[in-house]
Amino acid sequence: MARVSLLLLPVLLSVTQARIHRLFLRNETRFVVHLNTFGYFVNGTLEVKLVSLQLPAEGSTDSSTVGFSLARSRVNGVLSYTAEDTETCTLLKSKSDDTLILFTIDPHTRSVEVKSFNEKDSTLTGYKEKTQGKEAGKGEAGKGEAGKGEAGKGEAGKDEAGKDEAGKGEAGKGEAGKGEAGKGEAGKGEAGKGEAGKDEAGKGEAGKDEAGKDAGKEVKEKSVETEVVSVTGKEMYGLKLALIKFKENSYNFTFNITIGAEDQGLYNLNFHNCRNMRPGVLSPYSLNVEIVEKNPAGFLSAAEIPLPRLYISMAAMFLTAAVVWTYTLLKHRYSVFKIHWLMAALAYTKTISLVFHSINYHFINKEGHPIEGWAVMYYITHLLKGALLFITLALIGTGFAFVKYILSDKEKKIFMIVIPLQVLANVAYIIIEETEEASSEYALWREILFLVDLICCGAILFPVVWSIRHLQEASTTDGKAAINLEKLKLFRHYYVMIVCYIYFTRIIAILLKVTVPFQWQWCQEFLIEVSTLVFFVLTGFKFRPASNNPYLQLPQDEEDLEMDEVVTESGALEGISKVKKTSNGRERQRDPAL
Template identity: 35%
Template sequence: MALLSALLNCRNPNRLLLRKALSLLFLFLTFDNVFCFSAHDSYSLTRQKTHLISFTPTGFGFAPGGTANLTSLSFYIAGNTDTKWNAYFLLRRYDNEERYLEEYSLAEDNKLCMATDESRMDDTDVVLDMSDPTKWQTARTVTTTFTDESQGLYFLTFQRCEPKGEGDADAIHKLSLKFHHHFCNLSPDGQCNDHLSEGEQPLPTLYTCFGFAYTLSLFLWSYTIRKAKASESTSTLSRTIRKDIKVHHVHHVMTFLLVVKVMTVYCDALRWHYIRWTGSGEAWSVFFYFFSFLKGMMLFLVILLIGSGWSFVKPFLSDKEKKIVFIVLALQVFDNIAILALSGQTEGTGSYITWSQILHLIDLVCCAAVIFPIFWQIRRLEDAVAADELAEHSIRKLTLFKQFYQLVVAYIYFTRIIALLIATNLGYRHAWLQEFMSEGVTLMFYMLVGYKFRPIEKNPYLQVKGDSDDEDEGLNLEEFGLNEGDDEDEMSNPSTGPNAL
C-alpha cells in the first residue's frame, strides 16, 4: 500500500497510467482462475488437425537404471475403416536438441516417416505402434529400462505416416487421444522415483541457493534504505549536520521488485522439488507463475523508471515515456497470460510452437523498448555537457546513465540470446548450467543497479530539461532532494546549480 500511495502522489497523468496497469493486473488475476496446470506427463487431445507432435521439445536425459513408460489410454483417428494406417509414438535418442529439431523439421516439411527409415532405426528406439485400429480403444503400454549403453537424451514424438498429411488430409484425419508417459531416474535410495531429467536434477538446490542470495540482497538493500532514511531524518532535525541523502520513491519500487524476485525463486525451487519427487508441481506452479508475472512487470517498470529519471531527476514521466511504459506493461500482461494459457496445451503441436515463438518475440520487443528512455536521457545529458563543458554534475550523471545503459544491454543480450546459444552446445547432463548462468547474471545485474542507484551522500542527480516546457511546471526540487547541499556549489560555480540544465 505504501508503494501504491507513493506512485499515486505523482501528477494526475501518471495516476491514469497506474490505473491502466492495475486494470491489466486485475485481468490477469481473473483469468488465472481458469488456467489448468496439469501434470507434465499426461496429455489429452480432441479432434486436432495434426500428424506430427513433439511431446518433449527439450528432451529427457536418462541415466543408467532410468525407466520410460508409454501408455495409450484412448486413441482415435477419423477416417474410413478400410484405410491403411501407420501411426506410432517414438522415443528416440539424439546427441543434442539441435539434432532432434533437424530431424523433426525434415519429417514435417518432407512428410518423412521417422520410425520406418531403416537407415535411422536404432536398437535404443522405443516404439508404441498404433497402426491397428482394432486396438485403438484398448489401453496399450510399453516399458523400457535404460543401461549404460542406452542412456542418453531422448525425445518423444507422435507421427502419423499413413495416410500422408497432404492437402486436406489433416482436416479429414483429426486426432483424438489420451496419452500418458512416465519418465524417471534412479534416486539415491536406488528407487526409480526421480522425475527430473539427468541435467535438471541440480535445479531444486540451485534455486534454493539463489533464493538465499536474493534474500541476503534484500536484507542489505533494506538496511541501506533504513540507514539513508535515518540520515535524512537527522539532517532534517539538525541544522548543524546536513547530508545530501535522499530516499526516492523509485527506491521503494526497487524494494518491492526484490521481494517479488525472492518469492519467485523460492516458488521455483519448491516447484522443481515437487516435480522431482511426485512428477507434478501443480500447486507451486500457480504461485510461481503469479510471482513470475509480477517480477517481469516490476523489472521492466524499474528499468523504465530509472532510465527515464523518474523520482531521481523529475517527479513525472514525459508523454513519450508514459506511452513506452504502458506499451511495455501491456505487452508483458499479454505475454504472461498467453504463456499460462499455453501451459495447459500439449507441447509440440503447431499452435503451441507458433505462439511460443510469438511470445519470445514479444519479450524481445519489450527488452528493446526499455532502451529508448535511457537513450533519451543520455542524449539530454550529452546536450547539457556540450552546452557547458564545466558542468561536473552533468558529466557524472552522463557517465552513470551510460553505465546503466551498458548494464541493461548486457543483461538483455546475455539472458535472451547468449544463454540460449550456450545451452544448445551443452551436453544434456549439464542443462542446469543454462539456469545457473541466467540467474547468476540476473543477480549480478540486480546488485550492480542497486549499488549504482542506492541513496548516497552527494547525490549526482540534478534536474534534466524535459521534452517540453510544460513538464517543468510545479517541479518541487526540495521534495525530490535535488536542491539539498547545492548552495555552496551555486555560489562558486553557477553552471552547476539546480537550474543550470
C-alpha cells in the same frame, strides 16, 4: 489483465500434471505431434499407455503410417530431427545413425511392430499375443486318435452281429413255421433298430457340430490373450506387440522402456500419422495417451534435478542483497527517493518468487505433479516480479526522481506499452508451464512469449537512449557541461548494463542450453539467475543514495541553485537564511546580509 491471468490459474493447473502427462487430442490433423522431451539417467523409465487411438476406416489407413518414435538427440538440447526428416516418414526408416526406436501400428494385423536402431542396453517391456499353434495341433491329433478308436469299436460290433445272424439262421431251419413268423417279427425288430440307430447317429452328428462350435469359440477367445514380453538391446528389432481393438476403429496398447547405462541421454517422444504428409490429404484422428517419465531420483528430467537446490540458494543470495540494500537506504534516509524503495521491493519479490519456484519443483520431483497452492503462489510472485522489473528499469532510464519528477508524453507511452505487455508475457509463461507440449496451443503461446519479451527488452532501452541524447545536447550549454558530462557517463554505463543483461539472459543462455551435455542444461538457469543478481547489484551501486555518489551529488536544478545564491544589500532582509541542497538532504545555513 492481471485479474484475468489470476482467474486462469485454477483452469490451467487442471490441464496437465507435470511429469505425469495425460494428453487428449480430438480431430487432430498434424502429421507429427511432439509429445515430450525428457533427459534419462541410468534406470530411468518411460511408460506409454495408449488409452485410445481412433483412426479413419481401416480401408483408408495404410500400414506403416501410424505410430510412435523415441529418438535420442544427436546434439544435446536440439530436437533430433532435421529439416529433411520432415519430408519423409520417420516410421519407414530402415536405418539410422542415431538411437531410435519405432513403434509402427498396423490395424489390419492388429499388431505393433518394433524397430530399433543403435539401441544398446535398454529394456523394452510390453504385451504380445500368446502363441496357439502347438496347442491347437495337439488337440487335433487327439481328436484323430479318438476317431480311430470309435471306428475300431464299430467294426468289432459288426463282426459280432454277423456271427449272431448266422446262428439264428441255423436254428431257423429246424422250426420252419416258427422261423417264418420269427423272421417277420425279427424283420420288424431289425427295422426298429435301424430307425433307432439313425436317430442315435443324427444325435451324434449334432453333438459333434456343437462340440466343434464350442472349440472354435475357445480358440477365438485364446487368440486375444496376451503375455508379458521383455527384450533388451538389439532383440527389440522385429518384435510384435499386441494391438487391442476395443471399439470400431479404436485401438490401444502399452509399452515400458528402461534406459540402460549406454543409452542415457535426452530423448524426444513423437506421434506420427504419415498419411497427412501427402499434399491435399487430411486424415483426422483422435489420440488419448498417458505418459509417465521418471528417473531414479524422482520425476524430474536429468537437467531439472539440481533446480530446487539452485533456486533456494539463489533466493538466499537475493535476500542477502535485499537486506544490504535496505540497510543502505535506512543509513542515508535523507537522500532516499521513492524509486529506491521500489528497487528494494523488486529484490524482495524476486527472493519470494525463487523460494516458491524451488518448492514447486520439489513437489514435482516427489509427486510427479505440482501442488496447486504452491504453484499459484509462484505464478503470482513471478507476475509481480516481472512487472516490477521492467517498470523499475524504465523509471531509472528516464531519470525519474533522480533528475526530474515529471515524465514526458513519449515516456508515458513507453509505460503504457510495457506494463500490459508484461502482463501478457506472464500469462503466456503460465500457459506454457501448465500446457502439454503436444497441444497445438503450446507452440502459439511460446511464440507469443518470445515476441512480447523481445518487445519489452527493446522498449526499456528507448528511455535510456533518449536520456543520453538529451544529455549530449545539454553538455554543449555553457555552465552545464561538467554536470551533464557526469550524467552522460552514468547513463551510458547503465545502457551497457541493460544490453549485457538482455544478451546474457536471452541469447547466451539459449546457446549454452543447446551446447552442453543434457545433464548440465541446468547451467542455463544458473546463468540467468547469476546475471540477474549481478545486474541488480550493479544498478544499486550506480544509483545508491550515498554521499560519495558522484551522480547524486550534482545539483538537481541549476536555476534553483542560482536563486539560492542570490544575496541582497538590504538590511531589512538581515537574518534570512538560504537553503543549500546536498547529497545528505537539505541543510539550512545562516548567512549575514551584505
